[in-house]
Amino acid sequence: MPIRIYLAGPEVFLDNALEIGARKRDVCARFGLKGVFPLDAELDLSGLAPLDAGLAIGRANEALMRSCDAIVANMTPFRGPGMDGGTAFEMGFMRALGKPVFGYSNASGDYAARVPSTPAADGRLRDADGLIVENFAMPDNLMMTGAVMASDATVALPPSGATGIYDLTVFTRCVEGVARHLTP
Amino acid sequence: MPIRIYLAGPEVFLDNALEIGARKRDVCARFGLKGVFPLDAELDLSGLAPLDAGLAIGRANEALMRSCDAIVANMTPFRGPGMDGGTAFEMGFMRALGKPVFGYSNASGDYAARVPSTPAADGRLRDADGLIVENFAMPDNLMMTGAVMASDATVALPPSGATGIYDLTVFTRCVEGVARHLTP
Numbered sequence: 293m294p295i296r297i298y299l300a301g302p303e304v305f306l307d308n309a310l311e312i313g314a315r316k317r318d319v320c321a322r323f324g325l326k327g328v329f330p331l332d333a334e335l336d337l338s339g340l341a342p343l344d345a346g347l348a349i350g351r352a353n354e355a356l357m358r359s360c361d362a363i364v365a366n367m368t369p370f371r372g373p374g375m376d377g378g379t380a381f382e383m384g385f386m387r388a389l390g391k392p393v394f395g396y397s398n399a400s401g402d403y404a405a406r407v408p409s410t411p412a413a414d415g416r417l418r419d420a421d422g423l424i425v426e427n428f429a430m431p432d433n434l435m436m437t438g439a440v441m442a443s444d445a446t447v448a449l450p451p452s453g454a455t456g457i458y459d460l461t462v463f464t465r466c467v468e469g470v471a472r473h474l475t476p
Numbered sequence: 477m478p479i480r481i482y483l484a485g486p487e488v489f490l491d492n493a494l495e496i497g498a499r500k501r502d503v504c505a506r507f508g509l510k511g512v513f514p515l516d517a518e519l520d521l522s523g524l525a526p527l528d529a530g531l532a533i534g535r536a537n538e539a540l541m542r543s544c545d546a547i548v549a550n551m552t553p554f555r556g557p558g559m560d561g562g563t564a565f566e567m568g569f570m571r572a573l574g575k576p577v578f579g580y581s582n583a584s585g586d587y588a589a590r591v592p593s594t595p596a597a598d599g600r601l602r603d604a605d606g607l608i609v610e611n612f613a614m615p616d617n618l619m620m621t622g623a624v625m626a627s628d629a630t631v632a633l634p635p636s637g638a639t640g641i642y643d644l645t646v647f648t649r650c651v652e653g654v655a656r657h658l659t660p
Contacts, residue, residue, distance in 0.1 A: 302607065305607040305608045305609075305610065306606075306607060306608070307606070307608070341613075342611060342612045342613045343612055343613045343614065345612060346610070346612030346613075346614055346618035346621065346622065347618070347621075347622050347625060347626075349618055349622075350618045350619050350621070350622025350623070350626075351622065351626070353619065354571070354622075357572075371556050371557055371558065371591065371603070372555050372556025372557070372558070373555055373556070374555065374556070374560075374561045375561055376558075376561075376617070377558045377559055377560075377561055377564040377616060377617045377619075377620065378564070378617035378618065378619040378620070380561040380562070380564040380565045380568070381564045381565065381567055381568035381571075381617065381619040381620055381623070382568055382619065383565055383568065384564070384565035384566055384567065384568030384569035384571075384572070385568035385569065385571060385572040386572070387538070387565075387568075387569060387572075388541075388568070388569040388570070388571075388572035388573050389572050407555065419555070421641070422490075422491070423486065423489040423490060424489045424490070424491070425489075426489065426530070427526060428526045428527055428529060428530030429525075429526045429527045429530075430527065430530055432561060433560070433561045433562035433565065434530035434531070434533055434534045434562065435534050435537065435561075435562040435565040435566065436561065436562070436565055437530065437531075437534075438530065438531050438533075438534025438535065438538075439534070439565070441531060442531075442534075442535075457605070
């Protein structure tokens with residue numbers, strides 16, 4: 293039985309989500325892993341009200357996560373300075389189950405550098421609303437970054453600048469590391 | 477032993493985080509619950525490099541969550557149309573542990589209404605990057621909303637419009653419902 297990797301990320305919102313999922317699975321297979329893309333559940337949502345359809349997808353994703361051995365999350369910033377919230381939820385879910393949490397981002401640089409801020413008199417950065425901008429030399433929030441580092445890994449990042457949001461270069465390097473990490 | 481509620485939310489980034497935490501604990505106490513605010517771990521981070529400090533906070537929060545019986549998450553939009561990613565991670569963490577997940581937001585309305593989008597020929601909404609805007613009649617991503625509804629609750633929302641981000645009116649109503657739900 294190959295090791296099963298839950299492939300989390302906002303690719304599910306692309307028109308060609310199924311194609312991207314197939315490409316991600318191919319990359320996993322190249323390294324001896326079984327990639328599991330959220331849409332794999334192939335639900336029949338016909339006739340369901342939007343709310344019920346959303347709930348059915350959520351239940352299916354939870355079951356898929358429980359069937360997997362680890363998660364590889366796309367942490368690329370999504371509609372703001374931070375990653376997709378649904379993907380963050382899934383990282384926390386797998387972390388609580390004690391399964392290894394891996395992540396990558398197609399944007400280099402720390403989270404703090406992506407939030408417009410000004411340094412205050414106490415030296416801390418503050419955003420336009422006066423909220424402290426966490427500055428822990430991490431690519432995103434400390435809970436997600438911490439879950440990856442607790443799995444003896446680091447968030448995989450492009451060497452500099454950003455690649456296309458759904459480019460698979462950094463993902464491929466991440467999966468290569470995951471395979472080294474998880475296979476005997 | 478009172479029921480312990482993990483109080484998740486971006487309030488930790490406020491200058492008066494400790495004061496807000498104390499007020500949230502007071503609200504919980506009024507309904508017979510023990511509120512546990514993330515900063516309760518009262519870590520000594522002196523001398524630590526930023527990365528190590530962030531990791532220590534993450535470990536402490538995970539231990540606090542394991543010590544709690546349920547979570548009440550502030551899902552108010554944070555630096556974008558969606559909620560704080562760290563809080564989303566924590567909702568997933570508690571969900572995977574099988575503990576009830578509750579949430580509230582100080583902004584009414586569905587997630588889809590907060591993302592600038594245009595309807596495409598197929599009737600689906602698309603954002604400026606061409607990504608589908610999920611439209612499940614939910615206040616945020618289906619994973620977080622689904623976790624709350626799987627706990628036999630709904631995300632608590634203001635009657636209309638938005639209250640101040642850190643106003644505790646909706647929080648108080650949410651905690652009242654949690655107490656009814658969890659206490660015999």
